[in-house]
Amino acid sequence: MSEFATLLELRVDVRRKLQSGKESAARSRFRNAVVQAVVDNATVELPEVLVARQLEAMMDDYLRSLEARGVDVRAFVKANEENLQGLMQESRPQAENLVKTGLVLDAIAAEEQLEVSEDDIAAVIAPLATAGKVEPGVLREQLERSGRIRSIRQNLLRDKAADLVEGAAVPVEPTEPSEPAVSEGGEAEVTGAADDESAAVSPES
Known part of the structure; x- marks a missing residue:
């Protein structure tokens, strides 16, 4: 039996998921742009x-x-x-940027004394264990033996550092370019441009 009683409910659910996907993609783009800006300046x-x-x-x-x-x-x-x-x-160039990004995030994590808890690691292991149809404890032991648990911990630390950078950034809405006024003769008028330009170049009295 379908979880949706009516076609309307299905449409509403699809629309909600599409909107959620757009918001998630927009946040991801913003996050990546903020982190990249920090990396570029480092x-x-x-x-x-x-x-x-x-x-x-x-x-x-x-x-x-x-x-x-x-x-x-x-x-x-x-x-x-x-x-x-x-x-x-x-x-x-892509590899160099990835390495630089990792080093910058590592430095931020160290500077801010960020830490990864056992709960953080367990939250990563749980879905992997489910997908692999093994007990989380067994998978944890395997990851420990292979040394991959260190990579998981490092990636979590870098995610926390990226979260910190993202949280400190303020998104700025793009401004719409103003359309020039059009005179009765059909010619575009730029008001105030001459005054602004002369003011910009003339010395102060």
Whole structure:
């Protein structure tokens, strides 16, 4: 039996979800823009080892996506070595930005003495355990042994730092450009422009 008694209820639910999705996307864009602005204004020395590691991770993700589509990864890599090297060079600016973003957020987390609680980690592990059909405690042990729990903790800290940056920012509504007045003859008039310009360039008495 459907959870919606009428077509109207279904339409209302769809509209609500669409609106929620738009608001979530808008907030995500704002958050990313705020964090990027902070990163752009920061001066950070990027360790080459971290950039290389990030590039390797990005390439691994790319190859895994090919494998998921049924591509023979070994044969693909062998046949496209030069192209893959070129792809890595093209991806370097993105990798550098990701590394810089991580380092900046790490610095903010340290400066603000942000912490990750066991509840924070459990909230990440729970859905992963459900998806993998394993007990959360068992998955936690596996993550501890593989060292991935450290990455989870680091990502949570960076999320908290990004939350802090986002919360300190004030969104500014874009201003609509004013339309020039149009005279009876059909010509556009710009009022006050000459006065403003002369005032801007004339020395004060």
